[in-house]
Every structure is written in C-alpha cells, then in structure tokens.
Amino acid sequence: MKERLKTIVLAALLVLTLILARQIWLSPPPTGNKLIAAADPKLTDAVIGRMMPAAMVVNFGGGAHTQTVQLKNLWPFYRNILKQSFDGKEDIHWKKMPYKDYLKCHDKPSVVFEVAKGTYSDLFKNVYNLHDLHGEISAIYFSESDGVIFETEEGAMKPEFTVNLSDINKYIRSLEREANPPYSSLWERYGIQRAVYLPDEKPVFEGGVVYENDLAHMKNTYKSDLLRRLLKANIDDLHEIGEEDSTLYVYGQRTVRLYNNGLLDYKDQTEVAKEVMDSAGAVERAFEFVAKNTGTIDDVYLEKLEPITNGGVRGYRVTMNHSQKGLPVFPVQDENTDYIVVDLFNNQVKRMTYLYRNKAEEESESHAVKGMDFAEVVAMHPEIFGAKGEGYDQLLKPLKRVSLCYLDDGREEKKALVPGYYVLYGEQVYLFDAMSGDCVGGERP
Incomplete structure (x- = not known):
C-alpha cells in the first residue's frame, strides 16, 4: 500500500513539473514595464518646495x-x-x-x-x-x-x-x-x-532690478572649481581651446563650453548602464546635478518638464528659471532660451545649458512702474490675436493663461529687467514687453 501511495505522489509531482516547465519555456516573455520594474522615487522636500503653482x-x-x-x-x-x-x-x-x-x-x-x-x-x-x-x-x-x-x-x-x-x-x-x-x-x-x-x-511691477553676466565676472578660482566639478578632472588635465565667442574645455568624453555672453554648455558622451527613470526621478536628478556642480540655485524654480528622445532612447528635459518677487524671469535673446535646461537619459545628465545671469545688487534701485493694460497689448497684435473689430469675446476664446513676468535681455552684459506678460494662447506661448506692448519672445508668428 505504501509503495502504491509513493507511486501516485511521484506521478503527481512529475505532471506538475511538466506543467511548470511548459509555462516557463513556452509562455511569451514579459514585455514593457513588466520586464523591468519601474522605479518610483519619492521627491525630496527640497525639490517639492520648488514645485509651486x-x-x-x-x-x-x-x-x-x-x-x-x-x-x-x-x-x-x-x-x-x-x-x-x-x-x-x-x-x-x-x-x-x-x-x-x-x-x-x-x-x-x-x-x-x-x-x-x-x-x-x-x-x-x-x-x-x-x-x-x-x-x-x-x-x-x-x-x-x-x-x-x-x-x-x-x-x-x-x-x-x-x-x-x-x-x-x-x-x-x-x-x-x-x-x-x-x-x-x-x-x-x-x-x-x-x-x-x-x-x-494697469499692473504694477518692481522696476530698476538689474541682471548681469555672472560668468564674465567670475573669479578664476571659482571658474576652475566649476570646471573640475563638471568634468571630474583637475584644471591642468583639461584641453583648452580658445575661440572667438567662447572657450572650450575637453576631458575625455565630457566638454564644457563657456560663451562670452554668459552661457555654459556642458555635454557628456560617456556611456552608462541603462536605468529606469520616471518624471519624478528626472527632476530629482536634475536639481541634484545643478546644486552639486554649480551651487547656484537660489530663487530657481522648476519651469517645465517634458519627455524627449535621442537615437530612440527616451529621456526628460528639465527646465528651470529664476524668480523675482515671486514672478518668473525669462531671458530674451536671439533665440528663446531659459536659464537652466538639463537633458537626462538613463538617469544621466547628458547635457546642461546654464545662462549665468543674476541680480546685480549694487546696480539695482527698485521702484514701482506701471505696465500696459493687457487689452491694449492684444489690440497691438492682430497677427496673433486677430483684428480688434472682431470683439474680445471672439479674440480671447483660445486664451488659456496670462501671467505677469520679467524679461531679461541676455544679449547685454548688464540690463534692467523689463516688466512683461507671459501668454498661453491656444498651444502657443508668447512673451510681451508690458511697457511697449512688443512681442519679444516665445513662438512668434
């Protein structure tokens, strides 16, 4: 009887083994997120504090x-x-x-x-x-x-x-x-x-606030330390190439270009192991990188987060800007730029552009100034909003957001901030000078 029971148990185990083997070898492999568990990092309080409306x-x-x-x-x-x-x-x-x-x-x-x-x-x-x-x-x-x-x-x-x-x-x-x-x-x-x-x-702004090119006035000791942190090498080991508008520093697969206008452009071509990264992890990593390598994130807030791709690899672009008295500050140059833009792939910062401009304390003498009424700005730009004769009830139907802001002319070494309007019209972003009504940035028609 015992031998017969053993035989039955062994037969049952054999059948179970065959079923499991079939599932392991013949079932389709996991795909998408099932293949690698997605990370779910928690943002630190320091970064959450910069996520303000x-x-x-x-x-x-x-x-x-x-x-x-x-x-x-x-x-x-x-x-x-x-x-x-x-x-x-x-x-x-x-x-x-x-x-x-x-x-x-x-x-x-x-x-x-x-x-x-x-x-x-x-x-x-x-x-x-x-x-x-x-x-x-x-x-x-x-x-x-x-x-x-x-x-x-x-x-x-x-x-x-x-x-x-x-x-x-x-x-x-x-x-x-x-x-x-x-x-x-x-x-x-x-x-x-x-x-x-x-x-x-008419909106009231703080006038007389001057921003300047910090990179042009940066002490050599701090500049050397900045390059050492970014390129992970001593200054004597860097290959330096002087050009008309900039200086390029090279160490292996990493480069830093310092432009005369105050723009720093960092690139990293080294390869790293693939890591799962979500939006929260990208923001956390970007702020950590900027803080650790530049040390200048006072009054910096998170402006935008967007997914990007490069060679079929998905990543994130994290954009940061300054704020002045709670209002965002946008640099206005020949091209629409932001102060800090960080591109990340596989949890690695592959590129960072950083426009080194900040408040010049000794130059700033704040005073109140009034800007134009927004309706006046709309009337000045029929090429964007349509002819005034159509009526504001028709012209402003696509309007999704209007915010006060400051505009910084990054083409000049020192320049007082200009009061402005940030406008989201349909899916297009426009920046207007609130003193003159001119369209000075964004996606101009």
Whole structure:
C-alpha cells in the first residue's frame, strides 16, 4: 500500500513539473514595464518646495477677486491639505462638474492655484496620489463650502468623498482689509467660459532690478572649481581651446563650453548602464546635478518638464528659471532660451545649458512702474490675436493663461529687467514687453 501511495505522489509531482516547465519555456516573455520594474522615487522636500503653482487667485465672493504670486508661505498649507486628503487612498472616483457650476464656485470665498502648463501635472499626481485623475491639471480650487476641485483638460473634476476644509475663510477675510489689485475672469468680462483672470487695472511691477553676466565676472578660482566639478578632472588635465565667442574645455568624453555672453554648455558622451527613470526621478536628478556642480540655485524654480528622445532612447528635459518677487524671469535673446535646461537619459545628465545671469545688487534701485493694460497689448497684435473689430469675446476664446513676468535681455552684459506678460494662447506661448506692448519672445508668428 505504501509503495502504491509513493507511486501516485511521484506521478503527481512529475505532471506538475511538466506543467511548470511548459509555462516557463513556452509562455511569451514579459514585455514593457513588466520586464523591468519601474522605479518610483519619492521627491525630496527640497525639490517639492520648488514645485509651486504659477499664481493664486483669491475669490472674496460677490464677484470680487485678486491675484498673488507670493506663494512661498501660502502654498505649504494647501500642499498639506492635498497630502492629508488623498495620500493612502486607493481607487479614487471623480465626478465631472458642469463647467458653469464650477464658474459659480468662483463667486464663493475660495482660493485657486494656477498650475503651469505641462509642468506639474504628472508630478502632482505622483506626489499627491492623484493617478486616477484624468487630464492635465491646470488649476486647483479650495473652499470651505465645496472642498477641493481640480480643473483639468477633461473639465472640472471633484472627488466623490468629502474634503472638509477650515481656516480658508479666515485668511480671505484678512486679505479684504488690504489694498489688493482687482482681477476679473474671461467669463465675467467677455462671457468666455473659462476661469482665466486678468488685472482690471494697469499692473504694477518692481522696476530698476538689474541682471548681469555672472560668468564674465567670475573669479578664476571659482571658474576652475566649476570646471573640475563638471568634468571630474583637475584644471591642468583639461584641453583648452580658445575661440572667438567662447572657450572650450575637453576631458575625455565630457566638454564644457563657456560663451562670452554668459552661457555654459556642458555635454557628456560617456556611456552608462541603462536605468529606469520616471518624471519624478528626472527632476530629482536634475536639481541634484545643478546644486552639486554649480551651487547656484537660489530663487530657481522648476519651469517645465517634458519627455524627449535621442537615437530612440527616451529621456526628460528639465527646465528651470529664476524668480523675482515671486514672478518668473525669462531671458530674451536671439533665440528663446531659459536659464537652466538639463537633458537626462538613463538617469544621466547628458547635457546642461546654464545662462549665468543674476541680480546685480549694487546696480539695482527698485521702484514701482506701471505696465500696459493687457487689452491694449492684444489690440497691438492682430497677427496673433486677430483684428480688434472682431470683439474680445471672439479674440480671447483660445486664451488659456496670462501671467505677469520679467524679461531679461541676455544679449547685454548688464540690463534692467523689463516688466512683461507671459501668454498661453491656444498651444502657443508668447512673451510681451508690458511697457511697449512688443512681442519679444516665445513662438512668434
């Protein structure tokens, strides 16, 4: 009996072995993300702190609104609300609101954070567990009466669970006692169903702030240390090639070109093992690289994140810019550039361009200046917006964002920042001089 039982057990094991072998050898290999587990790095607090929205609209109720860009002390409170409300929740269900109902919410005491186009949507979802939210995030609404609402490409989306908020009305009442510049939406002005806000009066900027070419005035000891960090070699081991507009430094497969106009161009052609990298990892690595090798990231914020390819290899481009009094600063040269652009592939920085310009403290004498009304700027450019006779209710239908900014003429060694408008019109970005109304950057027609 025992021998017969052993025979049955052995036969069963043999059949099981054959089944497993068949699955191992004949099943198709895993593909895509199943082949290599994707990394899920967590952004550090230092980098998350640079992921601030572009501006905050304050709705006082009764059709009164204002806007502020001083978000460093404000955003952390609302960031914690998102963390506490969504972190750890699984299978979040969203309800799409009629957009007119969402616009009516702006008539209640509330705050709305404008999110820069294409920059933070995936990162917000990564950090705040919003993976089930479809569409690119353009704004986040907070109120004690309606909780949290996300404005996305798909419309106004509200979580089905209740988010209880407090202290928002208290903050809004405190602002009512201050002198705030009035704003109104496209919906209120022109009947365009979009919660895009424009200043009702001529915007006031800080004038007299001078930016200069830091690379031209950089001490030799610091320049040598900068090259040593980037090229990972002593200055005596570098091959130096002087040219008319720049100096090229070479060490193996790495190069640094220092242009006379203040632009640093770093390239790395070395090969490394392939590593899985997602958007959060790219941002973390880019800020780490810039901080470690240049040490100059004061007042630098994350401007844009976009996927790129090179030779069939996918990577990310991380763009950073300066801010001045909470407003973004854009360098305006012969080509539209940003201050810092980092290209990463396989978790390796393959290229970095860094325009070394910053505030010249001894030259700056700040004073208030008024810019042009945005409607005046629109009227000056029929080649972009259309003829004024068509009416603003038609001209501004494609308008998705208008932000105040500063423009830095990087072609001059020293130059005062110029007040400007950053405009997202349809899918095109334009930069306008707010003093003259001229189009000076972006995707000009």
